Amino acid sequence: MIVSSALLRPRDTDALRAELRQVAAVAGVPILFGGEVHDGTLLLSEFVGTSTNSLRGIAVPAKTGLGGRVVDSMRPASVEDYRSASTITHHFDGPVGAEGIRSILAVPVVVDGKARAVLYAATRDFSPIGGRTADVVLGATRRLTTEIAIRDEVDRRTRMWDAATTSGALVVNQLRSIEAELHDLAAAAGDAELQTRLQTIASRVADLVAPDVEPGDPPPKLTPREHDVLSYVALGCTNHEVAQRLSIGPETVKSYLRTAMVKLDARSRFEAVVIARKHGLLA
Missing domain, CATH: 3.30.450.40 (GAF domain)
Structure with a gap:
């Protein structure tokens, strides 16, 4: 849709x-x-x-x-x-x-x-x-001024996403770029409802580019810490927020994310969340 x-x-x-x-x-x-x-x-x-x-x-x-x-x-x-x-x-x-x-x-x-x-x-x-x-x-x-400028940019990005969905004019890498920028805009938005909607659209874009999981494919084996980090990313937390909640450093969070992305064959943190969910590793 x-x-x-x-x-x-x-x-x-x-x-x-x-x-x-x-x-x-x-x-x-x-x-x-x-x-x-x-x-x-x-x-x-x-x-x-x-x-x-x-x-x-x-x-x-x-x-x-x-x-x-x-x-x-x-x-x-x-x-x-x-x-x-x-x-x-x-x-x-x-x-x-x-x-x-x-x-x-x-x-x-x-x-x-x-x-x-x-x-x-x-x-x-x-x-x-x-x-x-x-x-x-x-x-x-x-x-x-800041709020309206953010909303204008969201509209522009959403129109690009609409074009990609209806005509296939944008390649997968461009969709990934849009997904990442939508998450950045969500983090900058001052309106909580707008943040939620932006994160929802970004997740849907990630779902478009994430590879399908074949029935019976064994799920990748994530360590408990990799699972914890992905769980918080799935909630929309930034690396800094994940670090605070897990009492570890931001660079450590990045390290766990990188290894989880390699195991899941994901190109972005949010694509990793989508793939992990397809494997049943996240709720």
Whole structure:
């Protein structure tokens, strides 16, 4: 079965919502909101601390309002009094005024030279938003930038895997490379659900390239330590994590992995896990 990139990828707004809540908890900003940018237009969809629905669902084209300005410039911007600000257009005075917003900071999430989302922090008075509050918001956008970049790369790799599955255009070595990179991306991802999905896809790629085990083939004889190391690798542990759990050094873990891979005729650690499972050596 082919795994669609659209099914694999969580909604980026979920990550954005989590960051808004984190900023609210850490910085105590009265109003936070934001949304994703598609084809140059920002759609406001996530809100924390608002008292009305006046801003919900608003589409902000590039160069309009404060959000459209930062989408176009791809740089943060702020105004201390939205109503009298001369540096922005006033297309959205109605909904902004209905929420009672006066001071606003808008920060774009820029990935590969494109604004992909915008985070806003706002108050209902003339207090300028800067200092620690601005630092917290900027930190949130940096985390979102990293997360969305990882998800984009996962989508790209998944499309390559789809092509290999449907057309056979990629050779086995390329599949092995994709498998290894998916595991690397899983280790770097900050989203636990995304990590699990990436590891699942990587394991399926390993299953594609692992040799079949003929019925009656005697299983390779692994030492207890080789079995222990493979068991933890099967759980998604890194070499360092395996070393900690077994109270041995990382280089020792690598040594056990190498010998297990030779016995199993595997090209990668994860292929070794697949072959060991086919032999019934791992659950």
